[in-house]
Amino acid sequence: LGHNLKFHETLPSTQKEAHHLAEDGAADGTLVVADEQSTGRGRLGREWHSPMGTGIWMSLIIRPDIALHQTPQLTLLTSVAVVKAIHDITGVECGIKWPNDILYNGKKIVGILTELQAEASHVKAIIIGIGMNVNADAADFPDELKKRAASIKSLTGREHDRPAIIQAILKHFELLYNTYLEEGFEIIKLLWESYALSLGKEIYARTVKGDTIKGLAKGIDDEGVLLLETRDGTVHHIYSADIEII
Numbered sequence: 470l471g472h473n474l475k476f477h478e479t480l481p482s483t484q485k486e487a488h489h490l491a492e493d494g495a496a497d498g499t500l501v502v503a504d505e506q507s508t509g510r511g512r513l514g515r516e517w518h519s520p521m522g523t524g525i526w527m528s529l530i531i532r533p534d535i536a537l538h539q540t541p542q543l544t545l546l547t548s549v550a551v552v553k554a555i556h557d558i559t560g561v562e563c564g565i566k567w568p569n570d571i572l573y574n575g576k577k578i579v580g581i582l583t584e585l586q587a588e589a590s591h592v593k594a595i596i597i598g599i600g601m602n603v604n605a606d607a608a609d610f611p612d613e614l615k616k617r618a619a620s621i622k623s624l625t626g627r628e629h630d631r632p633a634i635i636q637a638i639l640k641h642f643e644l645l646y647n648t649y650l651e652e653g654f655e656i657i658k659l660l661w662e663s664y665a666l667s668l669g670k671e672i673y674a675r676t677v678k679g680d681t682i683k684g685l686a687k688g689i690d691d692e693g694v695l696l697l698e699t700r701d702g703t704v705h706h707i708y709s710a711d712i713e714i715i
């Protein structure tokens with residue numbers, strides 16, 4: 470993975486670039502990295518703040534032979550790889566808020582955006598975008614992000630080596646991905662649960678449709694879908710939502 474590396478000083482979005490490359494047939498494991506993004510994209514159509522030189526802005530193209538409905542599993546797998554990599558290189562132990570926000574003390578350090586290229590029900594490529602706040606100073610965040618986001622430097626008080634973190638992400642991703650392809654999702658699910666911040670807690674889930682459901686986060690199913698139990702005992706299957714831990 471990552472042997473085919475496309476590095477850019479600046480790009481509108483590594484995610485957009487990776488989509489183009491994948492459509493043009495880029496090999497499995499192609500990695501696009503930029504030092505700055507002018508129009509970084511987040512989940513649910515949001516912007517992603519990606520200033521020059523302080524973060525990791527990258528998108529990985531993979532071409533697994535899996536069914537469409539299995540793709541959320543790879544999102545969860547990626548978040549496990551990223552948490553392990555941060556711990557290896559910086560010593561910081563983050564947790565995961567379903568599906569794949571990586572937090573420390575309630576503040577977001579990393580966001581992951583998984584997107585698909587598919588034909589009928591066959592996956593042609595998965596584009597995994599990772600945005601990590603590494604060396605920004607707390608004061609550099611725009612005001613609206615200060616309460617919700619943090620960088621690793623703001624936690625440890627020192628700068629961290631971005632290429633070393635990228636390498637560690639690729640190493641862990643590759644190990645977990647091979648395990649996944651050979652043995653399935655079971656082990657990945659257990660690992661993900663060991664880092665999960667929301668399980669067993671009362672949460673609000675705001676769905677893409679705009680509904681808010683309050684309930685108990687019971688767990689995830691074998692495909693990575695969140696199981697949310699409301700007071701009347703109904704278990705809702707949440708495929709995509711924003712979670713707030715109450």
Ligand code: BTN
Nearest residue numbers: 482484509510511512580598600
């Ligand atoms: C989220 O909303 O939490 C996901 C954020 C994903 C951001 C990354 S940065 C690299 C890649 N390129 C983009 O434009 N977005 C993703």
